[in-house]
Amino acid sequence: MARIAIIGAGVAGLSAGIYAQRSGHNATVYETHFRAGGNLTGWDRRGYHIDNCIHWLTGTNPVTDTYKTWQELGVLGEGVAVHRSEPMFTFEKDGERLSLGQSLDQFEQDLLTLSPRDEREIRSFVGAIRGFQRISGIGGEKNNRPATAAEKLAAIPAIARYYGMSTGALAQRFSHPVIVGLLESMMTDSFSALALLLVFATITGGNGGVPEGASVAMAERMSARFLSLGGSLRLGQGVERINLKGGRGVSVTLEGGGAESADYFIVTADPAVTFGKLLDKGLMPRQLQRQYEDARLQRFSSYHCAFACDADALPFRGDAVIEVPKALRDVLPAEYFLVREFSHEESFAPKGRTVLQAMIYCREDEAREFIALSGDREAYGERKRQIALAVERIVTQKYPALSHGLELLDVWTPATYHRYVHSEMGSWMSFALPAGRLPRRISPRIKGLENVLLATQWLQAPGGLPIAATVGKEAIGAILKMERWRGAAQSSASI
Ligand SMILES: Cc1cc2nc3c(=O)[nH]c(=O)nc-3n(C[C@H](O)[C@H](O)[C@H](O)COP(=O)(O)OP(=O)(O)OC[C@H]3O[C@@H](n4cnc5c(N)ncnc54)[C@H](O)[C@@H]3O)c2cc1C
Numbered sequence: 001m002a003r004i005a006i007i008g009a010g011v012a013g014l015s016a017g018i019y020a021q022r023s024g025h026n027a028t029v030y031e032t033h034f035r036a037g038g039n040l041t042g043w044d045r046r047g048y049h050i051d052n053c054i055h056w057l058t059g060t061n062p063v064t065d066t067y068k069t070w071q072e073l074g075v076l077g078e079g080v081a082v083h084r085s086e087p088m089f090t091f092e093k094d095g096e097r098l099s100l101g102q103s104l105d106q107f108e109q110d111l112l113t114l115s116p117r118d119e120r121e122i123r124s125f126v127g128a129i130r131g132f133q134r135i136s137g138i139g140g141e142k143n144n145r146p147a148t149a150a151e152k153l154a155a156i157p158a159i160a161r162y163y164g165m166s167t168g169a170l171a172q173r174f175s176h177p178v179i180v181g182l183l184e185s186m187m188t189d190s191f192s193a194l195a196l197l198l199v200f201a202t203i204t205g206g207n208g209g210v211p212e213g214a215s216v217a218m219a220e221r222m223s224a225r226f227l228s229l230g231g232s233l234r235l236g237q238g239v240e241r242i243n244l245k246g247g248r249g250v251s252v253t254l255e256g257g258g259a260e261s262a263d264y265f266i267v268t269a270d271p272a273v274t275f276g277k278l279l280d281k282g283l284m285p286r287q288l289q290r291q292y293e294d295a296r297l298q299r300f301s302s303y304h305c306a307f308a309c310d311a312d313a314l315p316f317r318g319d320a321v322i323e324v325p326k327a328l329r330d331v332l333p334a335e336y337f338l339v340r341e342f343s344h345e346e347s348f349a350p351k352g353r354t355v356l357q358a359m360i361y362c363r364e365d366e367a368r369e370f371i372a373l374s375g376d377r378e379a380y381g382e383r384k385r386q387i388a389l390a391v392e393r394i395v396t397q398k399y400p401a402l403s404h405g406l407e408l409l410d411v412w413t414p415a416t417y418h419r420y421v422h423s424e425m426g427s428w429m430s431f432a433l434p435a436g437r438l439p440r441r442i443s444p445r446i447k448g449l450e451n452v453l454l455a456t457q458w459l460q461a462p463g464g465l466p467i468a469a470t471v472g473k474e475a476i477g478a479i480l481k482m483e484r485w486r487g488a489a490q491s492s493a494s495i
Pocket residue numbers: 007008009010011012013030031032033037038039040052053054055056057058237238239240268269270302420421422428429455456457458463464465466468
């Protein structure tokens with residue numbers, strides 16, 4: 001039985017811990033915070049709950065392989081209801097609106113009704129979304145059976161057309177401003193169009209729901225699964241350094257003092273932090289290093305406000321996209337932002353009230369500015385106050401019904417993520433995939449270090465919860481392989 005030290009109790013760390021215990025090994029997960037989950041978290045403010053993470057959890061359709069992984073991790077399965085918002089995203093401009101919900105047929109119909117002129121482009125676009133549903137393992141008229149290998153293969157030509165396209169370029173193929181707006185606003189306009197198509201396929205394929213209780217409840221279920229398998233979860237215990245000897249990790253030095261030994265080490269922290277703090281900078285795998293140096297691979301973050309409001313004053317369901325008026329772009333330098341309501345989670349607010357959250361994406365340079373500013377409490381506080389005022393003004397102008405009873409609960413920024421999960425520039429996903437790139441998984445191995453492995457969403461752009469879960473599982477797979485070799489070498493030596 002090997003002793004496996006896992007640094008970080010986010011999804012990647014908990015996944016590694018669960019798979020380690022399931023395969024008969026002995027895992028200890030060290031986490032700086034007093035709560036497990038990493039980015040998969042939330043917090044309470046004045047009697048309301050703010051959810052930090054899940055907009056959609058890929059893998060909520062039971063026919064997919066990812067669903068089975070979530071079942072193994074205790075995230076989904078019997079007794080866990082999944083919320084599928086209808087609609088999920090709505091874009092509105094000049095009195096016309098377009099929504100994305102759970103039915104691709106309905107979405108296609110709505111696109112055609114909105115813009116018959118765009119029919120050719122719509123048919124091709126919807127064909128590619130259907131293709132993506134097959135590729136991601138969903139088949140059947142009602143997305144109710146696993147796709148066959150032949151169906152997956154047949155889906156490729158419809159998708160290939162979009163390979164070299166960005167989300168912005170995809171949007172410009174349509175003439176109707178509402179379609180253009182929806183396509184440009186869901187992610188940033190420099191993302192790969194394939195990534196956006198995959199998101200549409202996920203949502204309309206019933207594969208992007210939100211499990212009951214959202215982020216905190218999901219993290220708690222994963223922690224409970226890990227503990228029930230006999231794992232050790234050391235909350236409030238950060239790791240300062242991995243100590244090496246002769247090309248092997250031997251122990252971890254704990255923050256606050258003391259060292260603990262292990263046979264294997266799995267690091268789930270942001271690699272820009274891992275290599276510099278836990279390990280020497282020069283040990284970063286070349287492939288990962290090259291991604292950091294590649295100007296086309298952007299990182300991003302976001303800033304947010306949460307408000308409380310009357311549940312019956314809500315003028316939309318799911319997420320709505322709101323345009324930032326030009327006059328306010330010096331405060332909110334973005335074209336759009338998302339507002340999201342939580343009326344389906346009754347426990348998040350007192351009776352009759354609910355939570356409304358705004359999310360504004362920002363580039364790496366803006367994120368770094370927030371982090372630098374957070375060193376000056378007064379200036380940072382003032383910046384957050386301006387953000388809240390601007391968001392409140394835009395939201396109430398668009399939805400006058402919300403003018404009464406809107407109450408600010410919190411504002412958080414890339415500096416919050418930097419402080420909370422120690423991500424270098426507040427990023428909470430991996431690199432944004434640009435046009436013309438397909439995601440490739442980087443090996444979890446670190447050259448020259450036999451028993452120290454990486455399990456972080458940064459091993460595959462664009463990251464996200466399923467990738468974090470998968471890399472955790474794969475790190476344990478790599479350890480199992482090493483253990484088998486070791487066992488074989490020992491038994492041949494004893495013959
Ligand atoms: C606003 C927002 C919305 C999102 N929406 C979605 C979504 O809809 N769907 C989706 O799939 N993904 C979404 N994500 C992304 C998702 O949260 C991440 O991809 C995922 O949580 C990453 O998990 P991880 O384990 O790789 O990393 P992290 O969550 O960063 O976990 C790393 C952990 O390591 C700990 N740590 C770091 N250094 C040390 C140390 N020295 N010692 C001990 N512990 C340490 C950190 O405290 C942290 O808990 C969203 C994230 C955010 C913030």
